[in-house]
Amino acid sequence: MLLKDGRVCVGIEKERLTRRKHDGGNDSAAITYCLDAEGIGIGDLTLVVQCANFDIPDRARFAGARLFAGSIHPPIVTISHHLAHAWSAAGTSPFDTCGILILDGCGSPLGQCTDLDGVTLPAGLDAPDAAMWCEKDSFYRFDGRHMTTLAKDFSPLARQDLAAPMRMRTTRHSIGGFYSAVSHYVFGNLDDVGKLMGLAPYGRPGMVPHRAFDMRDGRIFVADGWQAAFDRPASDYPAFRADFQYYADIARWAQGEVETAVAALFRARLAQHPSPQLCYAGGVALNAVANARLLDEGIVGDLYMEPAAGDNGLALGCAYHGWIEVLGRDKVPHDGSTCFGRHYETDAIAAALTGAPSDWSIERLDTAVLIDRAAALLAQGSTLAWFRDGSEFGPRALGRRSILAHPGTPGIGDHINANIKFREDFRPFAPAVLPEHAASCFVSGRNSPYMILIDRTRPEMAEVLRNVTHVDGTARVQTVDRSWNPDFAALIDAFYAATGLPVLLNTSLNRRGMPMVERPDEAVALFAETALDALVLQDVLITKRR
Template sequence: MSHNGAACLLKDGRVAVAIEKERLTKVKNDGGNDALAIAYCLNAAGIGWDEIALVVQNANFGSFAYGNHWYRGARTIPEGVPVETISHHLAHACSAFYLSPFDTAAVLTVDGCGNAFEDCMDLDGAILPERPEGEMAALWFEKDSYYAASGTGIQSVFKDFSPLGRFQCDYPMHPDTTRHSIGGVYAGASRYVLGSTSDLGKLMGLAPYGQPGGFRHRIFDIRDGRLFVDYGWMQDFRARMHSAADFKARFQYFADVAHMVQGEVERALVELARARHALHPSPNLCFAGGVALNAVANTRILQETPFEQMFVPPAADDSGLALGCAYHGWHGILTGEPARHDGSPFLGRSYDGDTMQIERALQVAGDDLIITRPADPIEAMAELLAEGRTVAWHRGGAEFGPRALGHRSILADPRRAELRDYINAQVKFREDFRPFAPAVLAEDAATYFELDRDSPYMLFVVPVREAWRSRIGAVVHVDGTARVQTVRRETDETFHALLTAFKARSGIGMLLNTSLNRRGQPIVETPVEAAELFRDTGLHALVVGPYLVRKQP
């Protein structure tokens, strides 16, 4: 029930369904009360509260002192259903380890702010470099935690806390909550540069436009394995973004700020990961918390620390807390049979068999349309994409997490560099500096990218091989990198088939893949929402269920 609220339903230790609240309310990063998300899960599974064995919950602030019938609105949990509350960083850690392919691993949680020290229930056995006492315990919050995980157990190794500091300084880039967290600094910088913290990935996309020598401030200090923010540098930054016009007029200044902050975040994470590895060495690292969505930093952690393998869950942000809570309930409270997730990010309900919804979607898509039911939708899509069309694809259950991975996607030909500007301006209505990601056949990934591992959730940024940069311009960022999604036949046979069909026409087993939404809106959930987006934007075609919908030329 934090921001990015979500609910997840486990059946016999397996994910039956999961949904982010924002997909239902259409309010970006919506959180708090969980009644809508819970109702969605129960309805999708076709069950009632009498079949629920346990509820496990978490939110950033507070431990539900007012009881379980009210949390930012009336809740729906009836009397008699057991309810457990776990701490924030533990929920993140569970979401990473129990979704990972590892039997044993170290788990690192890094974010802007977790639970207060007095609300943490995972302190036993952990190294606590600083223990707040008395009334201060309510004013110190989790900033990074490190765990040892094996089988069905997760044990705290090291937990670090930071005091609140929002009102201690009037600098425009000051973090919202904790004084000494990586996520807090990143959020403060995002607000300074972009005027919002609604999509922190924008800052990562802007950073490569910055000049390496633009600013040389040292933001973070690592002392005795602990991370601190050095606030002296903030006095030099008192000219935050005031409007879109202001951002464009001072683009290079803001790009230089983003470059400095991104570089310092990468450095801090690498040093932090090295220090934690020394406390509990493991070849495998699971990484969670909102900071783990920084795909550039993820690549550096894997390359520059002793960890040999790394897993970042598709919902590393607070939406993933729902998965972590559920798995903790199964393994840690109900002590059910060992169960691990199969890796699928497609956890929403499917509408493919809902004829009424799809027909309604076709009605709202518009009047002057060409609607067909092709014998082979994959071949029809590949043909349109090879012709330079932008295609919206709505199928199966929605992705859980902020990245569209082929179920709620906008697809295009990566060879056509002009499509990047077209989609930003005519489809997404977003800033023109933002890049697009390539989805690529896993077996071909090393041909185009300096990539020696799977990247199924778009959470690693790697260099594009020099020979290909000019040939796939729509998905190459200004610094020659790309945030890659690898697609394997055994994990997504349909998407793999589309990439294969496109390769047969183009010679390239790759497509531009971006989320099916527009600026400021969550990814669409229903066929009707997909049709409305198709109607109101410059998309050329929509594939929903068995139907292919095109606009008249």
């Protein structure tokens, strides 16, 4: 992540470059991408801020040689995990001052926290191993220039009983750790913890008679005793499918327990530290159902959820900490965009299409014509890959690296899951809607530009929005912001003109197990190997001749 004059100019997640999901460790590839996009070198940087759990990266090596090896410039500052999350929210939020709640699975160990000045630590941190107890939730106040820690809670690392079917894989008492443990039990992997939220509506209420969390003195603890009831972990996808209802029931239970725990923690922190304007980050903040409950129940008022709420957002927070806190500069208002990727020029598009099959139609078009042609294809029931401008930073495709379709065409959602995404059939799709039409399609109609809030589809719209409405009548809505997503908004406008429906089905441009597409050649390869009908590659429209 690179800031220039207080504004994000470019940012990328390493997995998009290496094509390995959740790729971590050495940061050289991501740094090189950012420097190359701006046409600068290491010597042009004023400051580097870094963050990593348990290990403080050496300037010369971190899982391999780093770009900073052999030089004392630029200076490197290290901050801890939750503090970086907090700065990511403070820097991108629309608020001048705010409270910030961080909630995740595992932050920095106590012994490496850099944000403890003035904070009263919870009882119990006198254990012999307390230096390795890790952050699980933190609450901050940002006054426009400085970050103040108001409350922090810690948890010991979970004891790893490798024979236990259900085991906490991070800290003993974190909400995020609980959700990850259940997800691993249900799916047999941690590739996409968010799948549990999509599975939960298929479950039956009351099938798991256990309480997962206790609230004591304003602190959340994972309860004891429930783990013994879980003795049938899914070994693979066929095992999961063979006992689908059992795992769906567990997902529903876990989702409900998390929602209750999140709501309780918000109430406790806001009772101690009232904050009319509140930011929220950390991996748990990606739970769109729990987020909606906070608003629906009036637990929070003015809430900003950082779009890259997971650990990808740490780089964003490090950059803002460096600009505002270390360099002492003023916060520069952020335009709300999450699209920090580099732009690919005509030569990169042409190179990606070299050797294209003879049965592809390839046309370079003016933007207005391109959008009208794309909208017409979508109106006719085609599936369309949409690759325009710089990619999104964070886990959601918001109209730069998207697969799009008509939300009302019968069977098209199942077709995308089976023949394009190659993923589980219970996974839902998001509706992308223009803000002025949100209330006519969804019950609350609230602003949701980052696809991390659910709404309910209006009953009268259920049929025409069948592919973007989940089995329980909910939808993870994206309200498309024209100011930073003008071409995507224009496409929905054109689709609305053609169909009378101001909504598109939107899902990420990738297939199961693959990071979101970053480069033109990756988009072309995905188009070739799947059942996609058309691809918009910047100003080029590619279709497969039938």
